[in-house]
Amino acid sequence: MVNRPLQFAITVVSAGFLLAHLRWPTLEIDTIAIVLLVLCFVPWLGSLFKSLEMPGGWKIDFNENRFIKAAEVAEESGLLVTQSVSSTGNSQSGVEYAALLEAYPRLAVLDLRIDIEKRLRELADRNGIADKRASATSLTRELAKCGVLTGPESVALLGILASLNSVVHGADISRANAEQVLEVGKRLIDSLDERS
Secondary structure, eight states, X not given: OOOHHHHHHHHHHHHHHXXXXXXXTTOXXXXXXXXXXXXXXXXXXXXXXXXXXXXXXXXXXXXXXXXXXXXXXXHHHTOXXXXXXXXTSOOTTOOOOHHHHHHOHHHHHHHHHHHHHHHHHXXXXXXTOOOXXXXXXXXXXXXXXXXXXXXXXXXXXXXXXXXXXXXXXXXXXXXXXXXXXXXXXXXXXXXXXXXX
């Protein structure tokens, strides 16, 4: 659960220290100022990342809770086909991720994210949505406006895409989490393939 008052307090206090640090002309923008500025934003990143490491290097991990919630909403909305598919086998759509999953779980999830966007583009084309440069998020919203996806389905799909985007943008993902993502993702691809 997100603690908004704590996030707000951390941001205000960090911003206050930053302003105090900069208030005196003899103080320049230095490492302390930069760290305080970064701390202003860290509380707001908690919903995106499971961990954030400083100093000496950054580490961002996949937020599995966010994905699990999105997958539950997708299941409840009927967005996922009911057939359970093994994460290392072929789905109805013929997509194979097993080789990637073994050696490179993150790459397998990236491949899945690309396949989902391809299916969204195909579905958009079949339904007269012709924007070739639209993002997967924009396509999902347009498909919902056209009635191809219901409101709950589009909300679920947007949640799944947001989780996958964190991996696309550098978040680490364990093999176990990648297996779970691939199982849900392949059911999602099959569901998108079945739509006209």
